[in-house]
Amino acid sequence: MEDLKVHASARAVSMVELAQTLVNGLSDASIYVMLAVGLSLIFGVMGVINFAQGDFMTLSAYVGYAVVTGFGVATGFALLVSVPALAAAGALFYFLVLRPTESYPADSRLLATFGVALFLEGIFQLVWTATPLAVHQSVGVVAVAGVRIPDSSMVDFGVAAVSISLLLLLLYQTSLGRSIRAASQDPVGAELIGIDTVRVKLYTTVVAISFTSIGGFMALTSSSLYPQLGFNLILTGFAVVIMGGLGSVIGVVIGSLLLGVVTELMSTYVASAYATVVPFVVIALVLFIRPSGLISQSVRYGGSDGGFGG
Amino acid sequence: MRRADSLLSAPHGLSSRARKLPLIRDPSSLALIAFGVLCLAFPLLANAYLVGVAFNALVLIILAISWNLIGGVARQPSFGHAAFFGAGSYSAACLLLYAHQSYVVALIGAAIAGGLLAVPMSPSFRARGVYFAILTLALAETLDFIATQRFPGGVSGLTLPVVFRLTSDKGYYIALIITALAFATSALVARSHFGLSLRAIGADIGAAEASGVPTLLCRTNVLVVSGVLAGVAGALYSLQQTFIDPSIAFDPTWSILAILACVLGGVGTLSGPLVGAVAWSLLNWCVGRLPNPGAYTIVIYGAALTLLAIGLPTGILGAISRGLGLVRRLCGHSGTSQEGPFVDASATVPESIKEGQGIRG
Numbered sequence: 068m069e070d071l072k073v074h075a076s077a078r079a080v081s082m083v084e085l086a087q088t089l090v091n092g093l094s095d096a097s098i099y100v101m102l103a104v105g106l107s108l109i110f111g112v113m114g115v116i117n118f119a120q121g122d123f124m125t126l127s128a129y130v131g132y133a134v135v136t137g138f139g140v141a142t143g144f145a146l147l148v149s150v151p152a153l154a155a156a157g158a159l160f161y162f163l164v165l166r167p168t169e170s171y172p173a174d175s176r177l178l179a180t181f182g183v184a185l186f187l188e189g190i191f192q193l194v195w196t197a198t199p200l201a202v203h204q205s206v207g208v209v210a211v212a213g214v215r216i217p218d219s220s221m222v223d224f225g226v227a228a229v230s231i232s233l234l235l236l237l238l239y240q241t242s243l244g245r246s247i248r249a250a251s252q253d254p255v256g257a258e259l260i261g262i263d264t265v266r267v268k269l270y271t272t273v274v275a276i277s278f279t280s281i282g283g284f285m286a287l288t289s290s291s292l293y294p295q296l297g298f299n300l301i302l303t304g305f306a307v308v309i310m311g312g313l314g315s316v317i318g319v320v321i322g323s324l325l326l327g328v329v330t331e332l333m334s335t336y337v338a339s340a341y342a343t344v345v346p347f348v349v350i351a352l353v354l355f356i357r358p359s360g361l362i363s364q365s366v367r368y369g370g371s372d373g374g375f376g377g
Numbered sequence: 378m379r380r381a382d383s384l385l386s387a388p389h390g391l392s393s394r395a396r397k398l399p400l401i402r403d404p405s406s407l408a409l410i411a412f413g414v415l416c417l418a419f420p421l422l423a424n425a426y427l428v429g430v431a432f433n434a435l436v437l438i439i440l441a442i443s444w445n446l447i448g449g450v451a452r453q454p455s456f457g458h459a460a461f462f463g464a465g466s467y468s469a470a471c472l473l474l475y476a477h478q479s480y481v482v483a484l485i486g487a488a489i490a491g492g493l494l495a496v497p498m499s500p501s502f503r504a505r506g507v508y509f510a511i512l513t514l515a516l517a518e519t520l521d522f523i524a525t526q527r528f529p530g531g532v533s534g535l536t537l538p539v540v541f542r543l544t545s546d547k548g549y550y551i552a553l554i555i556t557a558l559a560f561a562t563s564a565l566v567a568r569s570h571f572g573l574s575l576r577a578i579g580a581d582i583g584a585a586e587a588s589g590v591p592t593l594l595c596r597t598n599v600l601v602v603s604g605v606l607a608g609v610a611g612a613l614y615s616l617q618q619t620f621i622d623p624s625i626a627f628d629p630t631w632s633i634l635a636i637l638a639c640v641l642g643g644v645g646t647l648s649g650p651l652v653g654a655v656a657w658s659l660l661n662w663c664v665g666r667l668p669n670p671g672a673y674t675i676v677i678y679g680a681a682l683t684l685l686a687i688g689l690p691t692g693i694l695g696a697i698s699r700g701l702g703l704v705r706r707l708c709g710h711s712g713t714s715q716e717g718p719f720v721d722a723s724a725t726v727p728e729s730i731k732e733g734q735g736i737r738g
Contacts, residue, residue, distance in 0.1 A: 178636070183683055343522065347516070351519060
């Protein structure tokens with residue numbers, strides 16, 4: 068009898084542990100999805116792998132930090148400033164980097180975005196130094212049946228869900244979205260039927276960077292802030308996008324959820340060191356089995372073949 | 378093939394002597410010879426610190442030549458060259474530390490390790506284009522992780538006794554010899570049938586496959602050659618530093634640097650990696666010499682890279698070739714040209730550059 072009780076409670080603990088792991092995984096996934104959806108959009112429409120995507124996320128987090136600490140407002144206000152600021156940065160990025168390199172070979176464009184990534188990282192170090200920063204906030208935790216869910220996780224998850232829904236609405240219910248999908252399926256064809264591809268590319272960049280900036284807000288509320296924060300996540304972003312197939316929003320969502328959960332499972336049940344390698348193993352496995360991503364062509368909004376030559 | 382081309386396009390007015398010595402009328406060969414002489418004499422002209430800087434530049438040249446074969450000529454953009462570099466570093470260090478071999482054996486071992494690593498890396502060719510890039514990056518990162526867990530020394534790394542250190546001048550000349558060998562390899566590949574197949578793959582892999590090029594075999598072979606070179610580069614680096622750990626040896630920055638050097642010089646050209654690696658090393662050195670270099674060095678790197686990528690899309694060599702073409706056309710219009718009627722502007726562009734443009738399509 069005593070034995071049975073111990074056994075039951077051990078099982079309850081392990082169920083709680085599993086649930087806790089899943090919650091943590093979903094929380095990570097909300098940051099991944101905001102980063103990866105930006106990567107995916109820019110690749111889908113312009114064929115550019117944007118190495119600076121993660122650093123735009125960091126920039127957003129630092130802008131948010133400056134707003135919160137400078138004006139002493141609640142963390143939520145960071146979003147109100149950092150998203151418009153990053154949208155402007157995205158437009159600047161398009162006109163200064165992506166547009167002038169339009170006709171260049173893909174590796175030159177990659178180099179240009181890599182340069183932007185380095186540049187931004189340097190700026191972060193100059194302005195905010197390399198010391199990790201964090202906003203001071205009262206961390207609320209909701210406990211559901213023994214599973215601790217931090218407020219920030221719930222906020223992140225909710226914000227991610229709302230953002231992705233908005234993105235899907237934008238892509239599938241507006242004429243801009245239709246243009247974006249057209250441009251990503253066939254840039255020349257889109258231009259031939261009268262779509263202003265310059266405008267579409269500009270808006271795509273702005274939307275992609277804005278979404279990533281929301282990811283920056285999440286990073287601000289749930290972890291500490293350092294110059295390499297975003298760049299360190301870029302491989303995870305690639306892993307997500309690979310799993311989802313470059314150019315698919317739903318694929319990116321599924322990829323983020325899978326990666327977030329698998330990483331946390333690994334860290335809880337195997338060893339936390341092994342969690343870092345999960346994204347790479349995932350990439351290797353997926354691409355060995357399906358060399359052009361997990362999600363089939365028909366689901367993708369863009370028909371780009373993933374070719375490096377843009 | 379290329380020799381025939383260059384004779385065909387030889388200007389009419391040249392003496393037979395010049396025709397027998399194609400090196401003399403080719404400005405890029407002259408520049409190469411001048412560069413070689415400068416490299417040979419460098420330790421006589423510079424202090425030990427600068428020789429160390431030059432050593433690192435040579436390592437970068439080897440790494441860039443290695444990347445250029447796979448990423449530039451065959452246009453398979455590997456982002457995992459750090460894996461070869463790290464494998465080379467570690468095998469050299471282990472041969473010295475545990476097998477007590479000489480540095481020559483260590484270098485050969487590193488070459489073999491780099492070449493062998495190409496075999497487990499080669500399934501990456503299933504993925505194409507950007508997927509290939511990301512897959513190789515992931516494999517390299519996985520190897521980095523394995524190194525922290527299983528390689529001798531673990532996270533804390535391996536320290537080589539100073540006995541093994543390549544002293545500045547000796548090390549420099551060893552690196553110079555290997556650089557020359559790497560360049561010769563690259564030139565041989567460019568002139569061979571194998572190189573032609575690689576260029577066909579780079580131009581259009583589907584068309585190459587359809588016209589009977591064994592694309593998988595060719596890509597695997599070039600990855601082996603590339604791995605050998607990158608492995609040796611890693612070994613040289615570890616021999617000079619006398620300390621390696623996984624985060625240094627498998628740093629993805631090595632992959633990035635290799636790509637940067639090639640893109641900077643001119644992707645897919647013979648001397649592009651050389652020019653790019655030297656240019657990058659010079660930039661690096663200049664930035665390092667600025668008063669109190671701190672965080673803003675990385676800002677300068679970033680800005681410089683972006684501006685170069687935007688301003689010089691075909692690399693430094695591409696810009697030079699455009700400049701030469703422009704000069705030639707201007708000369709042609711003013712009637713001072715001594716050329717025959719069928720020699721157009723592009724014929725005077727160094728062959729290596731023309732090739733690059735051909736590859737780029």
